[in-house]
Amino acid sequence: MITEDKKEEVRDAADIVEVVGDYVKLKRSGNGFTGLCPYHDEKTPSFHVTPRLGIYKCFGCGESGDVFKFIMDQDGIGFTEAVRQLADRYGVFIPEEVDDEPSEGKQLKEGIYHALKFAGVFYYRNLIENPEAAKALQYLDKRGYNREVFKKFGLGYAPSGGDELYKAAVNAGIDLNYLIEADLIKPSQRGEGYYDTFRGRLMFPIFGATGKVIAFAGRVLGNEKTAKYINSAQTPVYNKSEVVYGVNFAKNEIRKNKEVILVEGYTDVITLNEHGIKNVVASSGTALTSGQMKILHRYGEKIIMIYDADNAGQAAMKRGIDIALAEGMEVQLLELPDGEDPDSFVKQFGKESFDELKKEEASDFVDFLILKADEEGRLDNPVQRGKVISEILVAISNIKESLQRQIYVQYLHQRTQQYRKGSDRELFEELERILKEKQKEDQRAERRERFREERSNRPPDMEMPPIPDQEFAPLDQFEHFEPPTKAKKPDYEKELIRLMITYGRGMVEYICSFTNQKLFEDDELKDFYLDIVERYKKEEEISIQVYSGKPDPFPRLVGDVLLEQHAASDRHHEKVGMKYEKDKNPHRTAKSTIKALELNFYKRKMTELADRFKTAETEDEKKKITRNQVKIQSKINVLTTTYSDDYYPDPESTDTSFVSEKKFEYKMKPRD
Known part of the structure; x- marks a missing residue:
């Protein structure tokens, strides 16, 4: 003390x-x-x-x-x-506390902060003084940024030489270990020596809430075939899932306005700030997380989200709505005129026009989601209409206050009355079903986490002790719970995992654009899938080597999925009379595997609905179940009659470097 x-x-x-x-x-x-x-x-x-x-x-x-x-x-x-x-x-000396973090850890963090501060000054001076930074200065000049902006936001330039920061820092006496831990340099893969993490890029320092530099983002300045932005990796002082860009500049304005404006880009934050709109932050180049939302909620109660109109922006917006509602914030969405982003809009029309647009056009999340669905034509189709309402109810289910949930359901009823022609009773029933499913999923996640902790804490050669029954709720409280068995894991689920850990981020992105954890039947493979998704979000390596070195059950599962000799869609190929050698085209393999995964999921749903029909007590219940059965059977029919290569689009990327050059092999189906 x-x-x-x-x-x-x-x-x-x-x-x-x-x-x-x-x-x-x-x-x-x-x-x-x-x-x-x-x-x-x-x-x-x-x-x-x-x-x-x-x-x-x-x-x-x-x-x-x-x-x-x-x-x-x-x-x-x-x-x-x-x-x-x-x-x-x-300059007042405070002795270390006994209960404080060990001095070695504190020393490491202080060393990292010092290295990052040095790097910030180094990049800034290179932007101002280095002739090589002409491209960066030209880019900033087009943005309308002057030297006052450079200084205020710490903008800089990383020389393209390869090790100039490394040499300058070593000459300044900065410990090599601090430079590595701050992700400012990396060991050379060619042998001895080190190279700079950021080279030939415009640099944006990322500040913590107290104003210290905790990381960097570097923007490419030409048309190089590389990532537009690269960010510092996780470090002892930088957890990207708990950092928002610009919070150090915005926090006091957020408090005063009681609201925060969330945008996508670093330059959006800078431009709005320079035009007098100071309660603005960006999600630091990552998908919005609950940790980031907790930070924002610390300063304000309301969030106004501005996302790009493209598919990626809209998907990020929907995830952001759920996270903000779960954190207890009031959520509004603002869509700018076509072709405009916050940076361009404010430069062209100014602060007053932006404030007026925000006041007049910012929509409650329910209104916004209905509006977007209407623009996409989804409200004209009865099936899609039901999906839209369900999606909004899922968003509402994230609200913790029951009274607020009730108010939003009643509002949703009013806004969709023209499409539904019913009462709000069905909406409340569907919300209750969603809440129960979320509760069960939380219980399953908690149970899996408890199992993981017990496995990781016991010595490798020690048998797992029997688990007392009283540690868990009665089995009948968990709809899908089954006692552990030696049952064979579904081939198509193993195949999906194999593809992701074999081909890495590109394949993960492709597969996850069509799948989610709910499609998995096997709990261990579902956990594997979720772990891969989490590593993807954190920009961590995804490979066979990584998972082979992780704690149990990952090495065992890796062995299981890699030893599988046949693709998940073999049965389908046998039906059509041919078989191809696995991974001639990995994306084609992925398509057929995703198809098998979806088909089996819908078949399980049909079984569940049949069981529910048997126990249904009213005619209304039976009619509702029958309608769901018709919808799902329709999906099964489409999947069964459509070739997977036609059903799923090709990846946007044209990179086929990992595709095998082996020839297509097939065999005729034997006649009966």
Whole structure:
């Protein structure tokens, strides 16, 4: 614990006017200072700082406190961290706490921060001074950014030489280990030496909430066949799933406006900020996560999402809605005019037009999803219409407050009455079914996690002890729960896993565009699939080698899926009288495997519906089940009668470097 004496020493040393002045423009007024309150939006100053007493007070909203509370509120940190942050700023020595993180870990983090700060200065100076940065300067000039913008946002340029940052950092005495841990350099694969992670790119520093550089993003400047952006890998100071770009600039404005604007790009954040729209952040080049949403909820209650109109942007938007609702935030969506993004719109029309558009056009998530479905023509088709309503109910199911869920269901009923011609009862029943399914899935996930922990904690040569029955709820509470057996795992599920770990990210992206975990019957393979998806999101390596080195059950499952001699669709090929050698074309193999996965899923659903029909008590229930059976049977018919190569589109990528050159082999089906 930090002693009371030390706390008072820090309080005395810290200049509250200087600290508050970093966040609020203060003017002297009598014995104190006044300014616009950072806790609420106001036009007439009512926020007072009294240096003699070391306190602040807003006579508009009532907020008050000392220098510690101010830092805690503005930076979203705890008391101890606030004391240490001010102590570091004003040169007060605070001894290490016994319960603190081990000094070795703290030293590593501090070393990484130092290396990142050095890199930020290095990149900035290269942007300003290095003739090689002409392309970067030209790009920034087209964006309308001047040197003040460069400095404020720490923009820079990474030389293309290969090891210039490495040499400069070593010459400056920075420990090699810190440079590696910060993902600023990587060991050369050709032997001795190191090379810079970022080369020939425009650099965007990523700041933590307190303003420290914690990572970088680098943008390519030409038409090179490489990723447009690359980001720092996970490090001890950077967890990309808990970081949003621009939060250090936006947090106080988010508090004042009680809302945050979420955009997709780094330049969107910079441009909006420079045009006076400061409560804006981006998801740091990654899919939005619950960790990022928790950070945003710390500062504001409402989120306005602006995503691109392409398929990827719309899919990201729908995921973002679910995450924001689960976090308890009010969610609105804003679609800009065709061909515009936040950067271009604000440059062309200005802040006032953006504010007016936001006020007039930002839609509640229910209205927005209905509008998009209408634009896509999905409300004209009875089957698609039902899907749209179900998708919105799934979004509503993420809301934790039951009263809010009820209000949204009733609103959905009003908005879809013209299509449904029924009461809200069916909507509430469907929501209840979705909530029960989510609860069961959470219970299954919790149970799987408990199994994983028990497996990972026991010694390798130790048999798993019997599990007491009372650790789990009765089996009849879990609809799909079956006791562990030696039953053979479905071939098509194993084949899907084999394709993903054999061919990596491109294949994972292709397969996951048509599948989800609900299609899997085997729990272990479902967990394997989810683990692959998680590694894909985190931009981690996906390969046979990685999973062979992970804890049980992955090595066992890898052996199982790789030893499989026949593709999941062999039976289909036998029916049509031919067979091809596996992986002549991996995407074609994937198509037939996905088809088998979907077919078996729908067949299982048909069995479940038949069982439900037997126990249905009312005619309405039976009619509803029959309608579902008709829909699913229709899907089965289409899948059965359509060749997989025609049913699933080819991948967008034309990269076929991993496709085998072996010739197509076939055999005639023997006559009966």
